[in-house]
Amino acid sequence: MLVDQILLHINKGKFAANQKLPSEHELADQFRVPRMIVRKAYERLQELGYIYSMQGKGSFVKDRKKQIPLVFSKDVSFSEKMRELYSDYYSENVGCEPIPYHTEIYPSLSTDKDEQVYKIRRLRFLGKLPIALHTSYISESLFQDIGELGNTITSMFEYYRSKGYTDVYSEKSILSVIFPTEFEREILQCSSLVPLLLLESRCLDRETGTVLEVSKIRYRSDCFTYII
Amino acid sequence: MLVDQILLHINKGKFAANQKLPSEHELADQFRVPRMIVRKAYERLQELGYIYSMQGKGSFVKDRKKQIPLVFSKDVSFSEKMRELYSDYYSENVGCEPIPYHTEIYPSLSTDKDEQVYKIRRLRFLGKLPIALHTSYISESLFQDIGELGNTITSMFEYYRSKGYTDVYSEKSILSVIFPTEFEREILQCSSLVPLLLLESRCLDRETGTVLEVSKIRYRSDCFTYII
DNA sequence: TTTCATGAACTTGGCAACAAGGTAAATTGA
């Protein structure tokens, strides 16, 4: 497979960032294959985020951000942990809106069909790089002011503390791998073949056992390793 | 994006398994796009493992195995856990061979440069479906008979027990997402765009703290969710 | 000397025509 071979070269560090790759014709002659094969390989590498091509100019290697270790933890807020470790970590609220009835989320929150559940999304950054999209589903019946305040929250952990829930924890998480939708590609600034780690869990108050939120976090898998 | 739209249809269950999809021409006319666009979309779906195409016949949807939950655990052997949960789980030894010096593995095992480290690979099955490739690196200095026995081991856990290490545990694991190499594609019977979960850790004897093995497990991400 | 226009030689991007494989109905021959 041509893609594998080119990747090998790139990963070996044989190409510097933004260095021009051989033209499609050149590489085709070199490997004795039709240009279409090289073309497909280059297209694939583009979608994987390794190179970029410009009509008339050529194809160039992207500077590959190296994989930074992140720590998955159970008891501590993701934000708190990250702020400890990385000084340039910050969150940005990217919207709060009511959602229609959902057959899994509503029961998880012990919410009736006629009550309202809100979806609050925060984008997590490390420097200028968006690393994760955090979506929290919480019920209006438990948090009356969420409709108004939802747009301002960047840390649910702090919000819960302000409501008197001082000891919250996360349930067992379900991990799966998905590819980004168009919205996720745009907001996470990644190409279509960058897999996302989807971590689903619920957040509970330890004292009462109340389910505070259903949480879905989508992590970019290309610039991080995760310690579990 | 055309791929997203077609996937939406497939995931909605609008297409039965092995049902024929519209021909490239047909879909091109329908969406008012050149055939090449449809072609690319179909090719992508093939590589993602959703459909298959046959020259002269058409394109058909693959039957999508649903995602089965697996449990990541620290203290118990993966094999033991799986055998408890699934009756049709089994392992197959796919080779044992000495490796050349490696700058990360050797120090991890506290092994000198002139000693030999073996790579033992087992393939994990659920029914006929290969779900994971487990690679263990262990040092000959600690296990003298590994060169002869290596080809027969399907559970390292049992092997360690036979050597007197009854209480072994796994260190903190590092999780990352990779795409399969040609070898991995073949052995795991998956297409090139099926991401693999790579779980790296070390296995230690609790009593003495001896590092028994460096372990790398590659899980197919397309037919499983993982509980952590 | 400087500046701008021109065009040749490269690049990637896109498309149409062709090749090759499969199916089924129509045709042929016994």
Place this chain on the structure above:
DNA sequence: TCAATTTACCTTGTTGCCAAGTTCATGAAA
């Protein structure tokens, strides 16, 4: 009537050509 063969038409796969964008050298004009 039945089986073998041909034919027409569908499918996906491949190839080669041309369009479009960029660069750079050349040379004429200011």
